[in-house]
Amino acid sequence: MGRNARFTDDQFLDAALAVLSEQGPQGVTMSAIGRQMGAPIGSLYHRFPSRDHLMARLWLSIVESFQEGFLKALATGDGLSAALHTPRWVREHLNEGKVLLLFRREELMAGQWPKEMKEQATALGQYLADGVSAFVRGHFGRVTAETMRTARFALIDVPYGAVRPHLERDEAPPPIVDRLIEKTYRCIMGGSDEDMERA
Amino acid sequence: MGRNARFTDDQFLDAALAVLSEQGPQGVTMSAIGRQMGAPIGSLYHRFPSRDHLMARLWLSIVESFQEGFLKALATGDGLSAALHTPRWVREHLNEGKVLLLFRREELMAGQWPKEMKEQATALGQYLADGVSAFVRGHFGRVTAETMRTARFALIDVPYGAVRPHLERDEAPPPIVDRLIEKTYRCIMGGSDEDMERA
DNA sequence: ATTATATTAGAATGAGTATTCTATTATGTC
DNA sequence: GACATAATAGAATACTCATTCTAATATAAT
Structure with missing residues (x-):
C-alpha cells in the first residue's frame, strides 16, 4: 500500500x-x-492517539504478563507457587517489575483510562478477583471477607511488600525473600481451621 | 517589626x-x-523558597511522625508492637498514611532534596537503620544480612504490604490486618534458631 | 513509471504551572 | 503620627511538555 x-x-x-x-x-x-x-x-x-494511550498499553501488557503466570499457578491449587510467582517473575522481568511494584497507574497516565482500554483493564481486575476467589473456595471451603483477605495477604500483599524494597534499589530480590514468603504462606494458609477461627 | x-x-x-x-x-x-x-x-x-522545599518539609514531618512511634516501640524490645505500629499509626493519621505508603518521595519533589534538608533526611534514614540494627542484635544475638533482612520483613515490609491496599481504597485497615501481621511476626521472629538457620 | 497512501519528519502551537516581580497593606518602634 | 519592614497580593514571565499541522518519503499496486 x-x-x-x-x-x-x-x-x-x-x-x-x-x-x-x-x-x-x-x-x-x-x-x-x-x-x-x-x-x-x-x-x-x-x-x-496520545501519550496516555501508549502508557495504558504498556501498563496493561505488564499487568497481563504478571497475572498470566500468577493465575496459572493459582488455578492448579498451588497457592505457594502463586505466592512465589512475584519474586520469580520479577527476577525474569526486572524493568517490568519496577513498573508494576514501584509506580501507581495514576503516575503513568495523566487522565483516566482511555475508553478503548477501560474494558480490558476492568477485565484483568476481574480475572484476578475470580482466580483468587476460586482458590479460596478450594482452600478454605468458603469465600468470606475473612478468608479472602487472608488469602490476598499471603498471595499478594506479602510478596509485594517483600520484593518492593529491592526494586527500589534496582536489584533482583535475593533468595531469602522466597524463604520468608514461603514461611509466611505456610503459617498463614497452612494453619488449622481453629487458627482460622481465631484469626 | x-x-x-x-x-x-x-x-x-x-x-x-x-x-x-x-x-x-x-x-x-x-x-x-x-x-x-x-x-x-x-x-x-x-x-x-520553592515548591520542592515545601513538599520536602511535609514529607520529612510525616516520616518523622511515623518513625517516632515505631522506634520507640522497637527500643523497648517489643518487636510485635513495632510491627503493629503501622496499622495503628495509619488509623490515627489516614492522610499522612496515604502519603507515606502510597506515594514515592520522587513523586512529591520534582528535583533532588533541597540541600538544607538532605542532612535531615539522611539522619532519619540512619535512625531507622540503627534502631532496627539494635533490635536485631537484641533479638537474634547477631547482626547479619540474614537477620537484618528477616527483621525488616516482619517489622516493615509485611505491615506495609498489608496496609497499603486499604489506603488505596481510602479506608482504614480493618482489624484482621493486625491479626495477619501478628501471626506473621510470631512465625518469622518467634521461631527457633534452627528455623533461622534453615531460613 | 505513475499513483495512492502509509509512514516518517519535525517545526509550530497551546496549555499548564513554578517562579519572579512590583505593588500594597498592616503593625511595631521611635 | 511617621517610618521601617514583615507579609500579603496577584499579575507577568519563563519553561516544559503534549499535541497539532504541514511536508516530505518511500513502497505496493497498476
Whole structure:
C-alpha cells in the first residue's frame, strides 16, 4: 500500500519501558521515548492517539504478563507457587517489575483510562478477583471477607511488600525473600481451621 | 517589626497535605495549595523558597511522625508492637498514611532534596537503620544480612504490604490486618534458631 | 513509471504551572 | 503620627511538555 514502517508498536512500548525504568514516570516524555529509539514525535502520534494511550498499553501488557503466570499457578491449587510467582517473575522481568511494584497507574497516565482500554483493564481486575476467589473456595471451603483477605495477604500483599524494597534499589530480590514468603504462606494458609477461627 | 502573619507554616503544610490526600501528587500545585487555604501565591513563596522545599518539609514531618512511634516501640524490645505500629499509626493519621505508603518521595519533589534538608533526611534514614540494627542484635544475638533482612520483613515490609491496599481504597485497615501481621511476626521472629538457620 | 497512501519528519502551537516581580497593606518602634 | 519592614497580593514571565499541522518519503499496486 504505502511506505513500510520503520518501527513496530512493540518498539515504541519497549522504548517507553526503558525510559520509565531509567528515569521514572516523570522522565517518560514523548520526546524522550522518541530519542531513546531514534524516532521522531510524529511517528509516535501516528501509532498512538496520545501519550496516555501508549502508557495504558504498556501498563496493561505488564499487568497481563504478571497475572498470566500468577493465575496459572493459582488455578492448579498451588497457592505457594502463586505466592512465589512475584519474586520469580520479577527476577525474569526486572524493568517490568519496577513498573508494576514501584509506580501507581495514576503516575503513568495523566487522565483516566482511555475508553478503548477501560474494558480490558476492568477485565484483568476481574480475572484476578475470580482466580483468587476460586482458590479460596478450594482452600478454605468458603469465600468470606475473612478468608479472602487472608488469602490476598499471603498471595499478594506479602510478596509485594517483600520484593518492593529491592526494586527500589534496582536489584533482583535475593533468595531469602522466597524463604520468608514461603514461611509466611505456610503459617498463614497452612494453619488449622481453629487458627482460622481465631484469626 | 512589621505586619502580623495571616498564616502559619503549619497551615501551609496542612493545606498541602489536604490537597495531596484528595488530588494526589499531580494536584498539588502552588495555586491549589493557596486556593485550599485562601492564600495568594506570593505568601507561599514568602515562606518557602520553592515548591520542592515545601513538599520536602511535609514529607520529612510525616516520616518523622511515623518513625517516632515505631522506634520507640522497637527500643523497648517489643518487636510485635513495632510491627503493629503501622496499622495503628495509619488509623490515627489516614492522610499522612496515604502519603507515606502510597506515594514515592520522587513523586512529591520534582528535583533532588533541597540541600538544607538532605542532612535531615539522611539522619532519619540512619535512625531507622540503627534502631532496627539494635533490635536485631537484641533479638537474634547477631547482626547479619540474614537477620537484618528477616527483621525488616516482619517489622516493615509485611505491615506495609498489608496496609497499603486499604489506603488505596481510602479506608482504614480493618482489624484482621493486625491479626495477619501478628501471626506473621510470631512465625518469622518467634521461631527457633534452627528455623533461622534453615531460613 | 505513475499513483495512492502509509509512514516518517519535525517545526509550530497551546496549555499548564513554578517562579519572579512590583505593588500594597498592616503593625511595631521611635 | 511617621517610618521601617514583615507579609500579603496577584499579575507577568519563563519553561516544559503534549499535541497539532504541514511536508516530505518511500513502497505496493497498476
